[in-house]
Amino acid sequence: MEKSKIAIFVDVENLTKWVKEEGLEKLVTDLGSTAGRIVTRKAYGVWSNSQISNLQAPLNRMGFDLIHSYHPVSGKNSADIQFTMDVLESAIKVDDIEQIVLATGDSDFSPLFRRLREMGKEVIGVGPRSPLSECVKSSCTRYIYTDVAEAQGAQYELAEAKAMVEKIIKEHGEPMSLGLLKKQIISTDNAFDERTWEYSNFSSFVRDIPAIDIFQERGKTHWLGKIKQQVPDKSGNRKLSQATTDEYKQLLRQMNWPFVPRNLIIILHKALQNTKAVEASYLKENLVQFVSDKHKRSLMQGYTASDLKKGLTVLFKAKLFNVTAHDEDKYWKYIGGANYLSEINNAMSVRVRSACGKANVPFDTKYLQPLLYPKG
Template identity: 25%
Template sequence: MENKLAVLIDGDNIPSAYIKEMMEEIAKYGNPTIKRIYGDWTKPHLAKWKAVLLENAINPIQQYGYTQGKNATDSAMIIDAMDILYSDRVDGFCLVSSDSDFTRLATRLREAGKNVIGIGEKKTPEPFIVACDRFIYIEILKAGTRETEMETSKGKSSKKDEFDKITPKVIKLIASTISDVADEDGWAFLGDVGSLLQKKQPNFDSRNYGFQKLTPMINAINKFEIESRDNQRGRFKLIFVRNKD
């Protein structure tokens, strides 16, 4: 049975330009049965959201700013999240914001056994990121890949500067994770490696570095061996990796 998700969007904190790609990304993790966006819809800066709400069946929740300098949107979104949690209508939550004020909410939802996916900009503070099971930067949803840029940017400037650099720290993280799940010969199933990387670092995503999948990213680093094996249970090959000596 497909996971049911509650998608709660902080309209004051997320640009509307990413809505199409964002909803397509969320659909990978389950069925968004509840979709709400919070903000003061009397404010001009939310006007761009109004045009895309009907197209994506997102329910706008009006929240007036009662006090100058205070974000009433956060409180409304947190209260709704707890109401939904206690109603037990969903299997997980998708919190769309770059605001660290939702850190405690993400932690509380996970304590209740719910899967929490965070989506926000790269400026999102670390505490909110690590409070989620998975955190996705919205910038990568519109970005291409290094492979695509190599094919399409002949004679044009490359966009690879949009991607994070693969630092020695990233390589060390991958290498240690392979060792953690490897067999006696040092080989590790790539699916297990990816799952553990996500647990260690919720915002780890090969797309942050310009690769659509983890396999081409590991292959490009050239410090790991990759082997594909026949899958007796299906037609797709199984990918295994190990650290080079």
């Protein structure tokens, strides 16, 4: 079977650091080995610019056509228009191209992403994490982040990803092929990539989820995943589970407690101090614009809109918002003080202790400790 054809377009000036750190080279290698055959490779930039001029040789070795984005006056629009025209021309004229990769890091291209999707193309977006990148991400078949999340943040994202897998298999109701499972994960979160957490392949990622068994049916070559059965004791009750940090994480996920990095909580606390009451849905969707302090806004730029919503949920569950109602709308006013991390830890502890009692799991503070936010 012939591999699908792929076209790659790269705005080098917007993603200079990623290109210099061999991010583009790794992307080309991965796409060529797993997704299809790359037939178009174009890289855009003002090649006389000293910041990117030394990238011409390696890009040329990788087979990229170097398109000079001439800026007649100040900037940007002429280069963006040229980029857009070339992408659309390729999509229309080369009608057997199935996948188009747009490495731009720029939310201004959202209409282009949507138009390509309407044309029936699979669109792969590439760019950094930011609230604005969500505008592009939602228009893509798949989205690849150019920046790596901080260690603690990556671990929290891993916990969320594992919880998503468990939820999908449970809702499926029967053993599920790993191929179908991954497709459903990407349809839920198109930025999912098990290699983010250094898993060599998807099956090794699934094997690392304690609640899931993977197996092969007799005579079959593909792998399936299923939820492990709870072992009842002789009285018919659920067997007492061992107290572990992973077990506590699972209990918290069942109560929709999101795991977010400590640094994000600190940033949100600083940003929300002394802000006025605002309608809840507006705050969730427009948090960055709502915060008036430019310095505080800049601190949030490394996080996606989804990250910020999860952080707000943690603050809300810890009762760090005063909630009032007006004309059927709910307004949130942040009231977190100096002990806000302790308040969050207390809220988490209360939930775990309660859930342990209901789930027949021992409660031990030493296994809860790794989940709490250090106060220092």
